[in-house]
Amino acid sequence: MKNIYLIGSGKIGFNIAIALKNSNISILGIHSRNKESGNRLAHKVNSKYFEELIIPRKTDLIIICVPDDEIQNVAKKIKNSAVIHTAGCSDIALLKDCSNNYGVVWPIQTFLENKKANLKNVPICIEANNKIFQKKLQSLFSKISNNIMNINFKQRQIIHLSAVFSCNFSNYLYSISEEILSKENLDLSILKPLILETTNNVFKYKSKNNQTGPARRKDFGTIKKHLDLLSLKEKKEYLKIYNLITNNIIKIYES
């Protein structure tokens, strides 16, 4: 699979293209609805931008890097010897009419706009509709990560869901902290040793044993003070989150 064609130039397309290029795997062409980012990415990885979805005959593998709900639309328009998508929560069967060899390659990582991520240690989940193609995908993507895993759809969905809690939702909690602190002219960096210790602990011990804070020790006086502070702020969403998570933690350690 030497001749790769990429569809999409968003964050995941950007990172996969760059990782492939950095592993000396050339990209035959890149199609994107977004002319500007498509052209820019093609330029960056010494590839060619295709304004129309035209797939060169010699293409060995198409990698679809479009939003989840557009995979099906794109799939309708393509036929090839091998096709994969890169979505954590989408079935590979979406691609069954495009090819005899279809699958998914999903890196468990959060990608920011125009920021290169290092994929070397990132687990990449692979699933394919047949063993031979699965092996080929393993072989290709082991060049960009040393952590290739065969993961079925059920597991992949569960990993995706757990990633939402651990990454997307914890980032949202950090943004609440950042906002609350900024009103007192304090910076989130004041919590850096605390946040780093929290994440360190979670890989050393069971997270249930790492739980600390007023809810864990049923310190209702402090909880009351926090609720009063949050009531003074304009956002009642934060109060709701505080109440919900606090009550859940209290319940866990009730016995």
Add this chain to the structure above:
Amino acid sequence: MKNIYLIGSGKIGFNIAIALKNSNISILGIHSRNKESGNRLAHKVNSKYFEELIIPRKTDLIIICVPDDEIQNVAKKIKNSAVIHTAGCSDIALLKDCSNNYGVVWPIQTFLENKKANLKNVPICIEANNKIFQKKLQSLFSKISNNIMNINFKQRQIIHLSAVFSCNFSNYLYSISEEILSKENLDLSILKPLILETTNNVFKYKSKNNQTGPARRKDFGTIKKHLDLLSLKEKKEYLKIYNLITNNIIKIYES
């Protein structure tokens, strides 16, 4: 302030005693309601365990390391030239009848049972009822941390509240991920590069710009799949949290 007397042998007492001892500051005595942990800690830091709350005459500083809602009870029983507590969310005025010099020393860190924390880079918040005593506390505690900060009560409460979101609540989210993954025989370590990248990003960029995931991109198909997966599980609390945070993120990026 050479003769220090510590009240409490819980996680915070344990860590402050050890940090002081490691900085060659001796501890005159330790009182704790818990005979076993009190004795053990006194032994560990070459100090003396006091079963009764008897404060030696030559004591220069009493450090109260008891749960927040017991500070007042302890305060009623002591008189000394200088007294501090170590609670993030409690007023120093609780100590005003014990001494002419009172204050707080609060390290912004999460402490686990019987686990020594390195306090060297941990911000320690100091507040005192007078400037001279404040200087003395700065001087003493700068021996155990190189990040001593003068923080007033309002700010300290806000830092404490933000720490609950960023540490206690994010650890709770990790525990949800851990539980969900374990049902598919997967380990939380699969999310390690993701979680580390998430915390790295938060100190490099604004957390609002770091937000990724289905809620951020209004990917309602994926959100529906996640809700279906969570409905299959026995815990409706997780569904509530997913809905609440997802709706909040959608609202933030609506415009």
